[in-house]
Amino acid sequence: MSEPTEFIPKSEKDIVNAYTQGSFTTIPSEKVVFLRRFFPWQLFRFLMINIRMTIMILKSHK
Secondary structure (H helix, E strand, C coil): CCCCCCCCCCCHHHHHHCCCHHHCCCCCCHHHHHHHHCHHHHHHHHHHHHHHHHHHHHHHCC
């Protein structure tokens, strides 16, 4: 069996410094937020995805 390891807590400074800029998610730009809420764009994307899926399914049934 392996030996139990000792728990050594990190200092508060090490814990705070562990979070870098890369640790957080990006904030979407105004354009991205607009397109996410713009119904005509959502409808267009929905139709395009469905057309692509239909073509893929039809090709597989040949």
